Amino acid sequence: MLTSKLVEKKAKLGVIGLGYVGLPLCVEFARAGYRVTGIDKDARKVEKLNAGESYIQDVPTESLREIMKAGLFTATTDFGVLRELDTVDICVPTPLRKTKDPDISYVAAAVEEIEKYVHPGMLIILDSTTYPGTTDELILTRLERTGLHVGRDFYLAFSPERVDPGNPDWNTKNIPKVVGGVTPACTEHAALLYRLTLGPVVPVSSTRVAEMVKLLENTFRSVNIGLVNELALMCDRMGIDVWEVIDAAATKPFGFMRFYPGPGLGGHCIPIDPFYLSWKAKESGFEARFIELAGQINGSMPYYVASKVADCLNDIGKPVRGANVLVLGVAYKQDIDDIRESPALDVMKLLMEKGGRVSYSDPHVPSLTLNGSEMRSVPATPSELSRHDCLVITTAHSAFDYGAIVATGVPVVDARNALKDHAAPHVRKI
Numbered sequence: 001m002l003t004s005k006l007v008e009k010k011a012k013l014g015v016i017g018l019g020y021v022g023l024p025l026c027v028e029f030a031r032a033g034y035r036v037t038g039i040d041k042d043a044r045k046v047e048k049l050n051a052g053e054s055y056i057q058d059v060p061t062e063s064l065r066e067i068m069k070a071g072l073f074t075a076t077t078d079f080g081v082l083r084e085l086d087t088v089d090i091c092v093p094t095p096l097r098k099t100k101d102p103d104i105s106y107v108a109a110a111v112e113e114i115e116k117y118v119h120p121g122m123l124i125i126l127d128s129t130t131y132p133g134t135t136d137e138l139i140l141t142r143l144e145r146t147g148l149h150v151g152r153d154f155y156l157a158f159s160p161e162r163v164d165p166g167n168p169d170w171n172t173k174n175i176p177k178v179v180g181g182v183t184p185a186c187t188e189h190a191a192l193l194y195r196l197t198l199g200p201v202v203p204v205s206s207t208r209v210a211e212m213v214k215l216l217e218n219t220f221r222s223v224n225i226g227l228v229n230e231l232a233l234m235c236d237r238m239g240i241d242v243w244e245v246i247d248a249a250a251t252k253p254f255g256f257m258r259f260y261p262g263p264g265l266g267g268h269c270i271p272i273d274p275f276y277l278s279w280k281a282k283e284s285g286f287e288a289r290f291i292e293l294a295g296q297i298n299g300s301m302p303y304y305v306a307s308k309v310a311d312c313l314n315d316i317g318k319p320v321r322g323a324n325v326l327v328l329g330v331a332y333k334q335d336i337d338d339i340r341e342s343p344a345l346d347v348m349k350l351l352m353e354k355g356g357r358v359s360y361s362d363p364h365v366p367s368l369t370l371n372g373s374e375m376r377s378v379p380a381t382p383s384e385l386s387r388h389d390c391l392v393i394t395t396a397h398s399a400f401d402y403g404a405i406v407a408t409g410v411p412v413v414d415a416r417n418a419l420k421d422h423a424a425p426h427v428r429k430i
C-alpha cells in the first residue's frame with residue numbers, strides 16, 4: 001500500500017524534469033530519507049548530475065554529493081524506471097508559443113511516458129504551472145485509457161511549485177505546498193508525500209482550484225507590477241519621483257503592498273503564467289482584461305528604458321547609432337543566473353536595432369547568445385565602465401559597486417533605483 005510505503009520510507013520517488021523546480025525537489029525528497037530517481041530528457045544534465053555536479057544555483061554541488069553518497073539519488077534519461085517508482089512529480093517547462101498560447105507539449109510528452117508505465121498504487125503529481133483543467137483534461141483522460149481507475153488504482157493531483165530561486169528565506173522545503181487531487185484519496189496521498197518530505201501542506205478541493213491558486217499568485221504580481229509601471233510612466237511625465245512615492249506609501253501599516261517599477265518582467269513565471277489563464281478564460285467567453293492590460297504595460301517597459309538611453313545620449317550630443325552602451329545585469333532579477341524572458345535582453349536588442357554598440361556585464365552570466373551571436377560579459381571595472389557613452393542598470397546585483405559606477409561620470413539610466421544613495425546629475429531613474 002502506498003501509505004505504508006511512504007510512512008516507512010520504503011516508497012521510491014521520482015521527478016520528471018530536473019531544472020530550477022525539479023532538482024531542488026529531488027534534493028528535499030532525498031534529504032527526507034527517500035530513494036529518488038530524477039528523469040530528464042537532456043542527457044548532458046543527467047550526465048552532470050550523475051558525476052555529482054549541480055547546474056542549479058539553489059542546489060549546491062555539496063548537497064547533491066551528500067545525497068548521492070548516501071545512495072539516495074540517481075538521474076536517468078530512461079523513462080522505463082517509472083515501472084519501479086511509487087510516486088512521480090512532473091516538473092517540466094510550460095512556456096508560451098509565439099502567439100502567446102500555452103505550449104503544453106512538454107507536459108504531454110511526460111504524460112505519454114507515464115501512460116506506458118503507470119501501475120496500481122502509483123501517485124502522479126503535476127507541479128508545472130498551467131491553466132485550470134490541465135490535470136483533468138490532459139492527464140486523467142490519458143491515464144484512464146490504460147484501464148486503471150483514478151482514486152482506486154492510481155492517484156493523481158496537482159500541486160503548484162512556488163519556489164523563488166535565489167530567495168534566502170523561502171525555498172522548496174519551507175514554502176507551504178497547495179495540493180488538489182482528482183479525488184479525496186488522491187489529495188490525501190499527495191498531501192502525505194509532502195508532509196513527510198517538505199513543510200506545511202494546504203489541501204484544496206480539486207485540481208482546478210490548485211491550478212487556479214498558482215495563476216492567481218502570479219497574476220497578482222503581474223498586475224501590481226503593471227500598475228506601478230504605469231505609475232512610473234505617469235510620474236515621469238509629471239516630474240515626480242515614483243520611487244520616493246512608493247517608499248512613502250509603504251509606511252502605511254496596512255492596506256498597501258510595495259511593488260517596484262522596472263525594465264519589464266522576466267523569468268519563466270510572471271511574464272508567462274497569466275497568459276495561460278487568459279487563454280483558458282477565453283474558452284468560457286471571458287476576457288481577462290487586467291491580465292492583458294498589465295501585459296501591455298509591462299511589455300512596453302524595455303522600449304521606455306531604451307528611450308531613456310536615447311535621451312541620455314542626446315544630452316551629450318550623441319545618437320544611439322555608434323554609441324557604446326553597457327547594460328549592467330542581464331539576469332531577470334538580482335543575484336541569480338537565469339536570463340529567461342529577461343527584459344534586459346529586450347533593451348539590448350532595441351538598442352542594437354538602432355545601431356548602438358551594446359555590451360553587457362553580469363557576474364552571474366559569463367556568456368549569452370543574442371540575435372544568433374555569442375556575447376561575453378565584460379568586467380564592471382572603472383576602466384571598462386569609462387569606455388562607454390551610457391550605462392544602463394537593468395538588474396541590481398549585489399556584486400556591482402554602485403559608488404564606482406557613478407564615480408565614472410558616464411551617464412547612467414537606472415531602471416532599478418540601484419543608485420538611490422548616489423544621486424548625481426548624470427543619473428536618470430526610470
Ligand SMILES: NC(=O)c1ccc[n+]([C@@H]2O[C@H](COP(=O)([O-])OP(=O)(O)OC[C@H]3O[C@@H](n4cnc5c(N)ncnc54)[C@H](O)[C@@H]3O)[C@@H](O)[C@H]2O)c1
Pocket residue numbers: 016017018019020021022039040041042045091092093094106107109110127128129130161162163164165268269
Ligand atoms: N523557475 C521558477 O522559478 C519556477 C517557480 C515556480 C514554478 N515554476 C514552474 O515549474 C515548471 C518547471 O520550470 P523550471 O524553471 O524548473 O524549468 P527548467 O527549464 O529549469 O527545467 C525543466 C526541465 O525539464 C526537462 N524536460 C523538458 N521536457 C521533458 C520531458 N518530456 N521529459 C523529461 N524532462 C523534460 C528539461 O530538460 C529541463 O531540465 C514550469 O511549469 C514553471 O512555470 C518555475
